[in-house]
Amino acid sequence: MKVTLKVWRQKNRHTPGHFASYQTPQLNPNMSFLEMLDVVNEDLASRGEEPIAFDHDCREGICGTCSLVINGKPHGPHRGVATCQTYLRSFKDGDEIIVEPFRARAFPLVKDLVVDRQAFDRIQHAGGFITVRTGSPPDANAIPVPKESADLAMDAAQCIGCGACVAACKNASAMLFVAAKVSHLGLLPQGQPERYRRVQAMVKQMDAEGFGACTVTGSCEAVCPKEITLDFIARMNRDYGVALLRGAPKKIAGGGA
């Protein structure tokens, strides 16, 4: 099979971008979408043209690096998979396929289809952790965790941090990402001591990064490669509300000996 690609090309953030059309060489329907781009790139390079820049690494849907909008959908036509798990058999011979980067104000473009998602890391720095020093914890079985809580925490923890939720949202909101992170730790007994401080700090950083507000349209859930659900956003909103009501903990005066 062969397809025509309309690909977003942009040298860097300071030069305007444009769509360029490429006719692919002969393809095999069992190729992955990224393997098709490899083939196109080899073709371009051997003709002396600059290959299309795109992000990828594990190519099995777990590292969260790949990030393409394919025919208007982040991570392509199928639910519950990342771009790298999209195969050409989902397309037809002769199709025209539009390929764009994840677009959002908080994800500045690097080149062509590559964007900078470090805003996510900065949200994590703000509070995405449990404070525990190496060497200090009790025996792992000292705190039983009900299987239901562990499973639900795991559902949230599956987030691969790809940013498709942001790319799909008309407001470029990062609520699904932050909610997944907050819920993962907030559902576990180990995460309780910092639960409310965490949610406040992470939401504050999310806002500071320029992500938009959530209007619960659910487009994030529809494109999430790990099928993380909107329920987690509700859960986070509840925690955030409680955190606001509780206010900052009262300072206790005191000192050393």
Add this chain to the structure above:
Amino acid sequence: MATLNSNVPVGPLAQKWEKHKFSNKLINPANKRKYKIIVVGAGLAGSSAAASLAELGYEVHNFVFHDSPRRAHSVAAQGGINAAKNYQNDNDSVYRLFYDTIKGGDFRSREANVYRLAEVSANIIDQCVAQGVPFAREYGGLLDNRSFGGAQVSRTFYARGQTGQQLLLGAYSALCRNIANGGVKSYTHSEMLDLVVVDGHAKGIIVRNLQSGEISRHNADAVVLATGGYGNVFNLSTYARGSNATAIWRAYKRGACFGNPCYTQIHPTCIPVSGDYQSKLTLMSESLRNDGRIWVPKKKEDCRRNPAEIPEADRDYYLERLYGAFGNLAPRDIASRAAKTVCDEGRGVGETGLGVYLDFSDAIQRLGEGKIRERYGNLFAMYHEITNEDAYRTPMRIYPAVHYTMGGLWVDYNLMSNLPGLFVLGEANFSDHGANRLGASALMQGLADGYFVLPATISGYLATQKPDKRPGTDHDSFQQAEENVQGVTRRLLGNKGTRTPASFHKQLGKLLWEHCGMARNKAGLEKGIQLIGELRADYWKNVKVAGEAGEWNQSLELAGRVADFLELGELLCRDALHREESCGGHFREEYQYTKNDAEVQQGLVNPGDVKRRDDQFAYVAAWEYAGEGKPPVLNKEPLVYEEVKMSTRSYK
């Protein structure tokens, strides 16, 4: 010649680590912040090390080529992590984990390191649980375990099929906390391109920012490499595409010895290659072997038949036939080689004939489809996405693929290389797995190194270095290293060739797989060395690299990595050629058991199993760079077993 001192402490095995920690010099807390440590890599090994060192008070600078520390290749590990907790009361212990690992490594690892690994394994699980790693649990709320990869006890902890990602997120969260409180400075999209050595000590690195192309110099009192394995030298592997050997290779060229490069692991259960366009091979977790049965048709004529139509009597469940006690759970090297043997006999299945069946029909009948779905649902879904086949109805097709490298930079008991001040952790070092790694033990080793070993040993070296006295980045060695990096870049971009770096990588991979893959022999290896030499010469004549130096340039990144692979590939073959024995993942056709051997007659091993030669090869081969165009120098660290007796590795 390099001086290799393993620095293994004296005394009984079980007390070595405790005693060593006690005798190691400490750094006064007020002085710790005066020491700057560079950690390259933020996989399990790098992020756990960076976070733990920062907690101790050192000034830590962490570099990754990824856009975020959370994307390190560790994220892809599926199956699980071992620890000697004995939560299942199935008679596991530190000693058993130690022994299994030594035996699994075919008696080619350093005994004291392995014992320590088993010893600290239990603390890892405590640490991870406290960080919020959502391991699988039983209904009572306690941790669940499974048996994995050739172990007869259930000591593997897991988080669905995503253990690596969950452990990495745990370590990353610790890293984040230390970035937030100023203990760690994090540099992303920053690729180390050279090691700076001052007066024989590692004192810095040269880095290229992948977004801007900017080259920068960084000094430190000690440099830690936790940059992962080099399996992508084979091009097709289960590694992430970005994994590469550049950091360790350039350190090698600055004088760090490379230990046992030929010890590579070929994993038995991967999805077979389907075409020339293929960019990576996908692992199907070996936990599938707990319930799946591996077979091929007895008769060649049946290979193209629908497997459902092949009667039971005409199927050869070859692992069960050959390795009774372990059967389908035989260790990786053994299972992989057995698959190759039956395919070489012409009994392989699938379009290419390079595949064997992994069949769940018995398990589905016994436990019901629901149970199998619960255990392996995500793996079956992954298999379906890639092959478009439904493994609940028809057996999976699998074939071995390059998966892990046991070899790596040589380190002593303190994880320090022969270059003082250079420490190497995780898959990047050679230390704990000998000639074959057991399943679920790489994650354990990465975290053991980063959380517990390095934080305790690094002070021994730092105490010999005056605080606040590291060389400045204006030192000649920095100047020279930066020029070296700029020179390579200029040479690559200036080349007037016609072929892409990727095409050379593919060619190298095929060459290595053929001459230095699952089965190796003298003639093939010699041929391989010659062909790689020619390919390398061709590379520098004919490679063509697009784009410019001062921008995001993936062709340039790859070109540098492939240049290093082209050199490393040759060292791999040289090591394999010199090791005239078979052990673990290193199978030399000349050295295998035959039906005339006593061990076969006693029923310990099968004809065709690997045959070690302990009298001549019970050592670590630590290769030392001798300069461009010169053959590397072989240094040997003898392997001394104080506790266990080297014996024939029997899994029958």
